[in-house]
Every structure is written in structure tokens, then in C-alpha cells.
Amino acid sequence: MAISTNFFAVFNSIPSTSSSFSSSFTKPSLGSLKHHYGLKVGKPSSNRRLVLSCSSSQMDSNSDTMNIGNGRSQISSASSFGLTMSETTMSRTSYKWQRVLLKVSGEALAGDQTQNIDPKITMSIAREVAAVTRLGIEVAIVVGGGNIFRGSSWAGSSGLDRSSADYIGMLATVMNAIFLQATMESIGIPTRVQTAFRMSEVAEPYIRRRAVRHLEKGRVVIFAAGTGNPFFTTDTAAALRCAEINAEVVLKATNVDGVYDDDPRRNPNARLLDTLTYQEVTSKDLSVMDMTAITLCQENNIPVVVFNLSKPGYISRAIKGERVGTIIGGTRNSMAAKT
Template sequence: MGIKYRRVLLKLSGEALMGELGYGIDPSVVQEIATEVAEVVGEGVQMAIVVGGGNIFRGIKASAAGMDRATADYIGMIATVMNAMTLQDALERMGIPTRVQTAIAMQEVAEPYIRRRAIRHLEKGRVVIFGAGSGNPFFTTDTTAALRAAEIDAEVIFKATKVDGIYDSDPHQNPTARRFQSLTYSHVLTHDLRVMDSTAIALCKENNIPIMVFDLTVRGNIHRAVKGEPVGTIVGGFCEVI
């Protein structure tokens, strides 16, 4: 099977970089992700990445503990830049040209986010990592992923998680939970399945951007996903369980 998606946006949670650690960044996990990204980029896929910061700082959690929400969110944005720079280093050590663009100006370590420049980097075969979320508090990095995907005309969003798709109930608590092969945006919103936050889902629905949810911990899944193989659940079609 050939490559199905030529321009994709990969959404990584900060927790994905943590591996089995309780906090921070596991270099071996970052290296594994970089290796997979390098493989698909080597086949001509244009890859953009939005990374979260929950492995370092979670704004919502800090806000619940009494911190001002806007301040907490800005700190969380800075955490995403730390993750973005770590991922950039791993990719460039593998010979993959990479640019970090941030929604908050950090000119000594990253480019400012400029849509046309980001698209040009992709066209030249560079991986673009978007840091600092959308630059606005009260918005998640899931919403940032949907926004950036629409802006760069991505064909699909890969939502890389620790489960192999979306289920009708928690598979860790319900052994008979059924996995969806495909779902509509409306079904996700109506049933509050929390694949991504509702703002992100609405943005994807409005711009007709499919979301593929799959297990990042399975080696080779990113490569299978760009080929269109059914490695998880795709949001944007009809509802089908398996």
C-alpha cells in the first residue's frame, strides 16, 4: 500500500514523551518517536507536529490548586517549547531538518509562528514543530493542533495516544468495550468521547479534517497511519464498531 497522506499534523501529548517516568522527558522515547517520524519524512511525507507540555507542567491542574488560570496556561505553553526543542534535537541528530515555531516570541531559540513560512518549510521537506500552543490562555494544545492543521492545509491529524483507538467505554475497566473503526464528528461531540476537546473537534468538522487516533507505543504505527492502514479509529466518516 502506498502513501495515502502527504501532509499530516501529528499531535503528541507531553505525557507521550515521559514514557514510564513519572515526570519529565525520557530520551529513549523521544528517540523512538524521532526515528518513526524520520522514516515517513524520508518517504516524502510533509510532517508538522504539535506537542503538549503535561509531562512538565499542567496549567489546568495548577489552576485548580489556586494559581491564576492565565498565568498557569502561559507556564504550560513554555513547557511545550521545552518539549519541542527536545524533539527537534532528536530529529536533527538523525539528519532531519527541523524548525520550531512558537506562538510566543522566543527569538533566541525558535522562529515566530508565520503560516506562510511554516508551509514553505514543509514544502522543502523540513519537519515543523509548533510550540507554545496557540499563544492564548484557556485553549488546549488539541485546539492548537486543529487550528494549525487547518492553517497549513493538513490532510489529516494523527492523535497519538496510549490506546489503539476510541472505545464505547473505558477498555481498562470494561473488558467487553467495543472499539470504533470510524466515527462522525457529531457522534464524538454528542457522546462527549473526549478524543480531543470540543473546540478542536468543531474546528476539524468545520474544515473537514479527519482525525486518526492510534497507539503511539506500537512500533511502526505512524508509518502505517500515513499509508492509510486501519491502525486505530478515524473521526470524520460514519460510525462503525469492531
């Protein structure tokens, strides 16, 4: 590395004492810097430039000092939630998954069905997600749009073809995503909405690397507009985005406690299943997710946890691997499962 002789001009301009610092501060000598950082300074050449080399062993020993800038964003993201780095590290160790994808159905956002979106439900989701992100867990969300418009139900009405109906349903998911984003940011959660097709005035376009970077910075990313293609459900979009961003699990939040061996509304003796394999879901034709989503999860070894969104604390409990709802294609955390 070559540096100008202005380095010495700046160095020599440092005052030995300053009123803004404590009186114990003294200007370090060039010799002490050379000894501390392993600097070797050659004589100035004719073009008045110095050649400066650093000893790798001594630089490595001071990597904590030299890399302050690289870790600044991580420290600030943790401190912004009122946690120290040691607390964040300790809390992360108790969680089964560190990056998760939460699938929220449109019906769950409607609550008691008296209105399209229930603000109490969105605030409950926001608080649950806040409790998790404050512990360093990275959360992405895929929202459905069934509370506003379901394309498969409206296809054929008034000459509306399936593709057009599905695109209308995708717009409904964008509406839900923007509402959920506003709720989360109202309680201090940095949130980004990314859409599968461009709507630059209201949201970012989906870019995988940008989404991952948002997660690494502690932001919640909400994926809207499904996959951007008709004939695919938001469950398939959840499985696809989970695989793309390298999330470890799909948390499917619904209005039921999990997967039953029969319809609990018709059969009061229906039994809640604790674990299922992908093959059992397909062979028994259980209405958990569509077959495309289940197959995508199976091919990428992505477990799916189906649980009741309305139960307080269930999101964080699901991430810990506790006995919440039904897990498909995975195992419980052996330590948490005993609780």
C-alpha cells in the same frame, strides 16, 4: 529582453577544448544556439545593445533544461535522504495523505512516568518521522506539555489564576519541542521549532507562510506554545495549525490504541471503534479531543486518526490509511484497509 554585446565577448571567449572537459566538447556556434533556442538577434543599435527574443514553443520544449535551477532544491532534498526522484514519486503514490499534522501528547513523551521526558520515546518518534519524511511526506508536529505542567490542573493553587497557569503550560510545550528537535536533528532530520509567541533566542516565531515553505523543503516543523492563548488546549492548536498549513489529517498519538465505546481500564469488554463521525464524538461525549478542536476539524473537513504512539510503525501505517486506531470524520484507504 535586451543584453549587452558583452554576451558575444563571453561567448567567443569559450575555448573549443579544455583540459577539464572531454576532448569531444566543442564550442557551439551562434547559429546552432539560435536554432536550438529559437533566438532572434537584431543588429546592434547606437547604444551597443542587442534585442534578443525567444520563441515560446521552443523554449517550452526545453523547459527541463531551462528550469534546472528551480528544481534544484527539490532534487537535493530527495537526494539528501538517499532517494532518487523516481523512487520518491513512486513511494508518494501509495500514501493516502501527503501533508500531515502529528499531535504528540505530553503524557506520551513521559513514557513510563519515571521522568518528565523519556529519551527512548523521543528517539522512537524521530525514527518514525524519519521513515515517513524520507518518502516525501511533509510532517508538522504539535506537542503537548502535560508531562511537565498542565495549566488546568494547577489553576487555583497558591493563588495561580487560569491564564497564568496556561502560559506556564505553554512554556512546557516549548521545552518538549526543543528536546524533540534535538533528537530529530541527531539522526539527520532537518527540523524547525516555531512558537506561538516570540522566543527569538530559542525558536522561530510562528509565521504560516514560513512554516509551509519549511515543509516544502522537506523539513519537519514543530509547533510549540499551543495557540498562544490561555483557555485553549494543544488539541485545539493542532486543529488550528492543521487548517492553516493545509494539512490533510490530524494524527493524534496517545497512550491508547484508539477510541473505545467505554473506558477500557474499568471495562475489560470495551470495544475499540474503527470509525466515528464528528457528531458521534460530541453526542456520546467521548474523551478524544475537546469540543473546540472537534468542531474546528468538522468545519474544515479534517479527519482525525487516534492511535497508539508506542506501537512501532503506527505513524507510517496511519498515513497510508491502514486500520490503525480510530478514524474520526473520514474513511480508510480502500486498498490499504484490506491489509
